[in-house]
Amino acid sequence: MSEKKHLLSILVDNEPGVLSRITGLFSGRGYNIESLSVAETVEPGVSRITMVTKGSPMIIEQILKQLNKLINVIKVADLTGTKYVQREMALVKVNARSDHRAEILRITDIFRGQVVDVGMEHFTLKIEGDPDKIEAVLNLLKPFGIREIARTGCVALPRENK
Amino acid sequence: MKLKGAQILLKMLQEEGVDTIFGYPGGSVIDIYDALMEEKTIKHYLVRHEQGATHAADGYARASGKVGVCLVTSGPGATNTVTGIASAYMDSIPMVIFTGQVPTALIGNDAFQEVDIVGITRPCTKHNYLVKNVKDLARTIKEAFHIARSGRPGPVLVDLPKDVINATTEFKVPGEVKLKTYNPTYKPNIKQLQKVMELIVKAEKPVLFSGGGVSLSKAHKELTELAVKTQIPVTSTLMGLGGFPGTHPLWLGMLGMHGTFRANMAISECDLLIAVGVRFDDRVTGKVDEFAPGAKIVQIDIDPTSIQKNVAVDVPVVGDCKISLKELNTLAGKQDWTGIEKKRKPWLEEIEDWKKTTPLAYKQADVIKPQYVIETLYDLTGGDAIIATEVGQNQMWAAQYYHVKEPGHFITSGGLGAMGFGLPAAIGAQVGAPGRPVVDIAGDGSIQMNIQELATAVQYELPVKVVILNNGFLGMVRQWQELFYKRRYASTKFAHAPDFVKLAEAYGAVGLRAKKPEEVAQVLKQGLECNKPVIMDFVVEPEESVYPMVPAGVSIKKMLLV
Numbered sequence: 001m002s003e004k005k006h007l008l009s010i011l012v013d014n015e016p017g018v019l020s021r022i023t024g025l026f027s028g029r030g031y032n033i034e035s036l037s038v039a040e041t042v043e044p045g046v047s048r049i050t051m052v053t054k055g056s057p058m059i060i061e062q063i064l065k066q067l068n069k070l071i072n073v074i075k076v077a078d079l080t081g082t083k084y085v086q087r088e089m090a091l092v093k094v095n096a097r098s099d100h101r102a103e104i105l106r107i108t109d110i111f112r113g114q115v116v117d118v119g120m121e122h123f124t125l126k127i128e129g130d131p132d133k134i135e136a137v138l139n140l141l142k143p144f145g146i147r148e149i150a151r152t153g154c155v156a157l158p159r160e161n162k
Numbered sequence: 163m164k165l166k167g168a169q170i171l172l173k174m175l176q177e178e179g180v181d182t183i184f185g186y187p188g189g190s191v192i193d194i195y196d197a198l199m200e201e202k203t204i205k206h207y208l209v210r211h212e213q214g215a216t217h218a219a220d221g222y223a224r225a226s227g228k229v230g231v232c233l234v235t236s237g238p239g240a241t242n243t244v245t246g247i248a249s250a251y252m253d254s255i256p257m258v259i260f261t262g263q264v265p266t267a268l269i270g271n272d273a274f275q276e277v278d279i280v281g282i283t284r285p286c287t288k289h290n291y292l293v294k295n296v297k298d299l300a301r302t303i304k305e306a307f308h309i310a311r312s313g314r315p316g317p318v319l320v321d322l323p324k325d326v327i328n329a330t331t332e333f334k335v336p337g338e339v340k341l342k343t344y345n346p347t348y349k350p351n352i353k354q355l356q357k358v359m360e361l362i363v364k365a366e367k368p369v370l371f372s373g374g375g376v377s378l379s380k381a382h383k384e385l386t387e388l389a390v391k392t393q394i395p396v397t398s399t400l401m402g403l404g405g406f407p408g409t410h411p412l413w414l415g416m417l418g419m420h421g422t423f424r425a426n427m428a429i430s431e432c433d434l435l436i437a438v439g440v441r442f443d444d445r446v447t448g449k450v451d452e453f454a455p456g457a458k459i460v461q462i463d464i465d466p467t468s469i470q471k472n473v474a475v476d477v478p479v480v481g482d483c484k485i486s487l488k489e490l491n492t493l494a495g496k497q498d499w500t501g502i503e504k505k506r507k508p509w510l511e512e513i514e515d516w517k518k519t520t521p522l523a524y525k526q527a528d529v530i531k532p533q534y535v536i537e538t539l540y541d542l543t544g545g546d547a548i549i550a551t552e553v554g555q556n557q558m559w560a561a562q563y564y565h566v567k568e569p570g571h572f573i574t575s576g577g578l579g580a581m582g583f584g585l586p587a588a589i590g591a592q593v594g595a596p597g598r599p600v601v602d603i604a605g606d607g608s609i610q611m612n613i614q615e616l617a618t619a620v621q622y623e624l625p626v627k628v629v630i631l632n633n634g635f636l637g638m639v640r641q642w643q644e645l646f647y648k649r650r651y652a653s654t655k656f657a658h659a660p661d662f663v664k665l666a667e668a669y670g671a672v673g674l675r676a677k678k679p680e681e682v683a684q685v686l687k688q689g690l691e692c693n694k695p696v697i698m699d700f701v702v703e704p705e706e707s708v709y710p711m712v713p714a715g716v717s718i719k720k721m722l723l724v
Binding site for chain 1: 467
């Protein structure tokens with residue numbers, strides 16, 4: 001069966017060990033985690049984990065059930081196939097010698113990125129958008145030499161009915 | 163009322179109806195043991211190894227239907243419980259394990275006898291807790307018991323730092339547990355059950371397939387009622403033995419790797435498979451794609467993760483086995499079953515043919531056959547003993563030749579397959595079912611893994627009986643080596659073994675031995691009549707194998723027969 005990416009939004013008790021229960025579940029059962037992002041929500045004591053995972057429909061069904069089975073998991077939503085907004089942010093440290101600086105700035109501009117740090121030989125750029133957009137920017141920057149990347153992983157929320 | 167943590171723990175145990183705990187003291191829990199001396203309503207069984215405590219609690223839980231409780235110290239005391247916890251987790255046995263922990267201020271400092279037991283047991287407990295504040299203690303214990311016994315049961319571990327045990331706080335019995343994130347589904351969806359009933363009515367060759375869930379929810383009467391009313395033959399997993407009477411005409415025997423020929427054939431030929439409280443373990447299914455290939459599959463289970471994990475299911479039903487079967491019986495009551503015997507006749511005759519042509523069998527010889535020992539034990543006890551088993555050939559022969567009648571009467575480490583389980587589990591079962599005959603069916607390999615618990619049995623005058631099928635080999639592995647490794651017996655022959663009769667006597671138990679078939683009945687009789695713990699050493703055929711057998715990963719139709 002074909003493997004597909006799924007975007008999961010998981011509400012959990014904000015307690016020590018909860019993240020370990022979730023990552024332990026994934027490593028113990030051989031499931032994939034492509035990206036993971038965790039932070040508190042407006043409700044005190046509740047955190048949201050946004051996760052990108054991959055698997056066949058039967059595996060995804062197991063992942064959702066196994067997550068729901070954890071005592072500290074409040075709610076699991078599979079956003080894939082629903083209406084949602086998603087964003088990711090990347091910091092990209094790219095080589096920027098004088099003859100390339102204008103070109104890099106133009107690319108950054110096109111994708112509405114920002115320069116957040118400048119050196120004689122490099123820029124650090126902030127790029128934000130859905131994962132495809134970030135991939136597109138990285139592809140364009142690659143020829144200049146990317147030194148380092150830090151990505152937040154995807155965060156997402158369902159859209160409200162208008 | 164101001165109480166110390168240790169006293170709160172004991173108060174909460176009483177509150178939860180606990181009168182029995184299995185444990186082993188140590189530095190971190192010395193204050194709990196001190197408080198326990200004053201507490202007359204809770205009986206503590208001092209085991210000889212913490213693994214023994216967990217298996218004993220497991221056996222106790224299965225025989226009594228209550229939650230098994232363990233108390234051990236930090237560090238090695240805690241790590242020694244891991245096998246027992248993992249076994250209970252795989253078999254869904256309700257247990258609460260209290261472990262001591264170093265004082266909160268020392269946690270993370272690699273203190274003496276410190277171990278992160280909450281981290282270690284996260285994947286093999288239903289849930290676990292580290293209590294950091296004495297104010298949370300009562301509520302945590304209440305939650306632990308609630309989680310352990312509700313839904314799909316399982317072990318819950320509570321880690322208790324020494325300063326928390328010693329701190330004082332105002333004690334009030336906490337109210338009912340309401341966890342916003344945990345709410346097991348007991349009541350099945352009635353529409354799904356109606357679909358099941360429609361399938362039952364239409365089916366020509368149906369099979370009921372029951373598992374540990376039926377025993378755990380005590381759904382045996384409901385299962386039998388449904389089977390009899392609809393004339394559907396029943397097979398079960400190892401864990402499900404006792405969920406349906408092993409002497410019933412509709413009983414097919416166990417299925418799977420060492421199941422009966424008729425059970426595996428019935429699964430392979432059926433057009434409807436109603437699975438109740440099972441999880442389609444690989445030892446049951448063999449090659450998954452060829453498991454019940456022509457059948458519509460119904461699966462009833464309280465745990466949604468068990469459904470559709472290994473096998474695609476046509477009608478999933480999430481719910482308690484007992485309630486679901488009861489509802490199905492109500493639905494069945496609205497149908498007209500006259501003529502059902504006639505309708506089922508060809509199917510039941512086909513099954514009878516398989517039974518006749520390929521029954522469970524072994525050849526008698528001049529040496530004792532292990533199967534013969536179990537058959538004789540079955541005859542002598544009238545099938546009324548509580549059977550605990552070790553793991554390996556002894557376990558499979560016990561499952562094949564001891565026809566248990568009731569849930570809680572076949573106590574085995576099914577999922578984990580932990581050698582050394584049987585003796586401590588038998589001890590726990592004897593505590594949980596005083597006055598009942600309890601027999602541990604063992605091999606000479608696995609009995610040596612927790613033989614020290616014989617001292618526990620003697621100390622507390624628990625008259626458990628140990629039947630050792632002594633073949634001088636790690637028999638199940640030897641059997642695989644014989645069949646699949648060209649008889650290269652790598653490390654499976656015991657070049658040295660203790661004299662089990664003398665060993666029993668050294669422990670203060672009774673030791674008996676049989677070397678010839680004609681001595682078997684006499685030794686069993688003498689052992690069973692004795693009101694002390696007894697080891698019966700049966701010197702059996704060294705290279706006897708368990709048949710039938712389905713090689714791992716092969717279709718369950720393709721059985722090796724003797």
